[in-house]
Amino acid sequence: MPRKAGSPPPSADGGDSKSQRTRTRILDAAAHVLSVKGFAGTRLTDVAEYAQLQAPAIYYYFPSREDLIEEVMYCGISDMRVHLERKLAELPPDAPAMDKIMTAVDSHLRHELELSDYTTASIRNSGQIPEHLRTRQKKEEAAYGRIWQRLFADAISDGEIRGDIDARMMRLLVMGALNWAAEWWEPGRGTLDGVVRTAQMWVRTGLSPAREAHP
Amino acid sequence: MPRKAGSPPPSADGGDSKSQRTRTRILDAAAHVLSVKGFAGTRLTDVAEYAQLQAPAIYYYFPSREDLIEEVMYCGISDMRVHLERKLAELPPDAPAMDKIMTAVDSHLRHELELSDYTTASIRNSGQIPEHLRTRQKKEEAAYGRIWQRLFADAISDGEIRGDIDARMMRLLVMGALNWAAEWWEPGRGTLDGVVRTAQMWVRTGLSPAREAHP
Amino acid sequence: MPRKAGSPPPSADGGDSKSQRTRTRILDAAAHVLSVKGFAGTRLTDVAEYAQLQAPAIYYYFPSREDLIEEVMYCGISDMRVHLERKLAELPPDAPAMDKIMTAVDSHLRHELELSDYTTASIRNSGQIPEHLRTRQKKEEAAYGRIWQRLFADAISDGEIRGDIDARMMRLLVMGALNWAAEWWEPGRGTLDGVVRTAQMWVRTGLSPAREAHP
Amino acid sequence: MPRKAGSPPPSADGGDSKSQRTRTRILDAAAHVLSVKGFAGTRLTDVAEYAQLQAPAIYYYFPSREDLIEEVMYCGISDMRVHLERKLAELPPDAPAMDKIMTAVDSHLRHELELSDYTTASIRNSGQIPEHLRTRQKKEEAAYGRIWQRLFADAISDGEIRGDIDARMMRLLVMGALNWAAEWWEPGRGTLDGVVRTAQMWVRTGLSPAREAHP
DNA sequence: TATGAATGAGGCTTCATTCAT
């Protein structure tokens, strides 16, 4: 019997039983539909079609539509955090604070645009989903936010970000620019590398302390 | 008999007949609900409740739910463009290109955060609404985009924005940062002026030609 | 103030006040719509449009949709009876029984096809209308039927209709043939006179006592 | 999955799966309600109740109310034609033309009064149903009409029907008399055999060439 | 494990009807 909702994220372990794979297929489908149609517009029929099975089959893997959606929302942000943590861990421990931020920008954009409907689903539907479905997600979101917060704080105390700004606001603006990319970016138009580089440039030069004073 | 959908934007003229006001109340309510619940989640019952009447009354003013939503979407972006054009027209004709961009940032944020559920509705639901409801909106969106495009182009040719970037990408990142503000900003936390100033600063210093060479 | 439902048929008296004429216009419109759309399909909006006024205006002349329809149904059959009685009265009192039947056929067809949506409405909807709306109509229908019944009875006792048939059945078949004409006849195709003549011929030769025995 | 509308007539084959039977039950119920209440008066709730299930279940078998009704209308007239063709085929090939007409009268009346709500529904609602629901039905109707037309034409050229009449009109009057029988006949009052015999008699003697000339 | 069949809740929409003007 497959795991109940609340169990590890789909891609987590090596549970490659057929059952486990079907569950993942459903979750993927849900993420896809959710990212396109929004919370209220996500019909189990559509999810089922995308996952190539009949709607009632979903109930074998998830107790209800809400549970399914809840898990998509959770995975979206959770995967994102895991991804970021992994990338940061790959940096030399004494890397400059600004470099870490550049890594975060890179990680965020790539994960959002390349890897996953989950993130888009998670991002786009944050505002539309009933509170009680967001408990786990909000916790993850906060955790993810805290990582960024720390990066900014470090950068400020290291003098790599100008000190005369509202750090929280700045961070939210930055993350907004990145989140919104999902709304306009399409593989056909400009490379993903290009987006990453442009965003990094904007963040780096936009946040660096001014140099007018020097001369 | 009230005007059909396709008539002047709600706040437009002095159509202060009681009928005209009811129509506007419904449109406002729809914008509100739409911005919170998304396209599929927008129920006429909720719109009606918010507008303080019974659901069928809506049909006296709009031929269908879709027409109502279509008009909200259209007004959202259309008002935004009008607002921006007015602000730009108030500037001295020979104002520096970057100042115009600052004005655009200001106009966008204030209209989005202060004035109107319409914009939020329009922005948030762009991706979820069936194509056939977006014809008018897309035209307006393009027009609005073209204004920004021109501002960037002028700034580049005047040397006020560094020339080594992909202008289109840059513009989309900027607008994304502004759009996303609706997702996190709330009046209680930080002033609107603060958001505007922070955003302007980021844009100005982020896009200005590098100054490293100077000293 | 106009007369309540239950008052004399529209075209009855000389009540040519504007009010009386509007009432008649509504009744005519209702007859028309009813004959085309059937009982449940008859919307006050359509009736109003056909009568060139707004739906609520109908309530000034009729207490309810049902009352309006009831009156149409009543008038349809009632006019028919009046028409027939008038035509029969014009015959010489000693006219042969079969001639009277020919007159009845003529009267029925002409009234149905030429004069009036009322009859068509009345005929077509007999089976679809709730019982309580048919009280007056049924009484008239019975009265109209009795006239025909008498004509047949007289003809039989005079030996002008063969005696070896079920008179009631025969009469119902005949009236059915006439009633149904409304379903297929259209002015463009064949003259009304032609229909009348054909029907009369069929009835006369079909009902006459066999002549084989004579020679 | 049950067949879509447009599939074989209900009573057609031995599709005795439970699903096939439910579909037939719904179709039968629709025919019944339609024949009593008319097109606009036919509510899915009533159909469902008569078929002993809940209204939404109908959508498992038919895409919409209109499709359901369309199929009833089609089956009504189609079954009628099949029935007639079968009966005619049973006659010896050299049967007199008038005998064939007698068979047609018999077939029409029995099918209409004895077998089927479908026919009554089809007949009664011809005039009330939107054109686009009658495409298939009209084709069948025409085909059915052509059979009768041929029977009349043959009878005339064989001298079994008098030649001095408008054959089309005559045929329509005859079919009208038969169609209308559904409006008045009830099992309690007079036998079906009686109706058939009376109608046949009327048609035979009414259409036969006159014999006055003989003596 | 998965599907065919069915249901109940709820949303959009229509329409007779009312009421103030």
Added chain:
DNA sequence: GATGAATGAAGCCTCATTCAT
């Protein structure tokens, strides 16, 4: 006499969910 505005009841239809197989 007549209309603009609004409402309540009811019908069609969708969809999450269940259950037997």
